[in-house]
Amino acid sequence: MTEPAANPVLVLGKIRQIMDCFTVEEPTLSLGAIRKRAGLPESTTQRLVQNLVSEGFLDRDGSGYRIGLAVARWAINATQGLDVIQAARPILQTLREQTQESSVLYVRWRQYRTVVATARSPRAISRVLEVGTVMPLHLGSAGKVFLAFDEFARQELLTVAPEEALPAELLEQIRVQGWASSFEEREPEVASVSSPVFDHHGNVVAVVGIVAPSSRLNEATAAPAYTAPVVEAAALISAALGFAQ
Template sequence: MSDQEFDPTTVLGKIMMVLHAFTIDDSTLSLAELARRTSIPKGTLHRVLSDMAAVRMLDRTGTGYRLGGTLFELGMRASVERSLLEVAIPFMEDLYVRTHETVHLGVLDGTDVVYLSKIGGHRQASAPSRIGGRMPVHCTAIGKVLLAHADSALREQVLSGPLPRYTPRTIILPGPLSTQLDRIAAEGVGYEYEESATGIVCVAAPVRESENVVAAISVTGPSYRFRPDTHAASVRAAAEGIGITLARRNRLLA
């Protein structure tokens, strides 16, 4: 569930509480589970769910409710993310053909990475990432790349806060993480070595639109056979291609 706070006394607040009750792992939630997660009284919640189902924000199933098609349609109209995806997908596909490993595109949201796209074949590594899912910035290659190019306030927030351990190799001390972020900013590429999940290694590079880093792209593979450093140039080239195409597209639209 989201850590965001919504006003439970307003209709909009209740709707947002329901929507954020769904996690990336949930396909369907029962009325009882939604009541538990939102703390909205069941009578009130039932009316809210009925109104949301009427406009297809939710769909009723035999066991409860799932997120509806209206949310997908609206999500695809989000101009920034849609434009980024339209430009990035061909470069991601080229990168997959070149590496035959899992390719990710992610953006920064608070202290998390949100994954906008993921391309992988039959050999793809069993990574914890999912489209629309989140991971903390400190333990993924994409996250560290984005954090390395973020403003100083966000960087200080991450470094001064707790750095949860996900594997024995997760960097949980601010000093080593800060040193790595400086190196990423200087070299234009970042790595993960089994920091978010055991058996997973990754290389990522920033996507720049003009001078601003708007996303990052990565290639992920299993540690027993994937050498991320050998693909750094390809990942960096894909990131640069996306950035150049974004800038050209925006100039034409302007």
């Protein structure tokens, strides 16, 4: 006689219990810690965690587990109605026309940044980032901007990957000038310039930037031909969100 099928609602409830175990303060947990916090039997915890890993809900992190990147990608879909994205779309189009390069809007999720809106370069040779692309904070100009202007981003990175923390002098320089650049840090032949977007409380809610081939965007051409339009775009989006300097 076969066992009755598990109630899907009850299974989802148990999955929710497991996912709720993870916090910003403790992003990585052992299987034993998950079982204890979720209050589930050991066999149930092990089976569900294995399934969550196979489906991308959780990722292995050494001997422990952490929230998976698949969850970050889905979370971005929920941001499509955010005011910052609506405010940014026409400004991204203008930034693309000004620079003739792809313009991008990023938001932060834990120690990652994710593309939430883009305007593609009209040039035949260009660099394009798809909406939903997830990247680390410590590489690339947008990540540097988040780390320079967002204290919570710095704390998150120090918690999960202290070896990837950026020098304080570099972050201070970015805060003073209001933008960051990156030349072939994340991948070859790709460069970028980014600037922070603030809400009406003065909190960093996004980063706007451009990505381009390093043959066109490099240390010799980064300022002011590219940096000025990016900083202006960030200021316009911030103003649309009610930020007043």
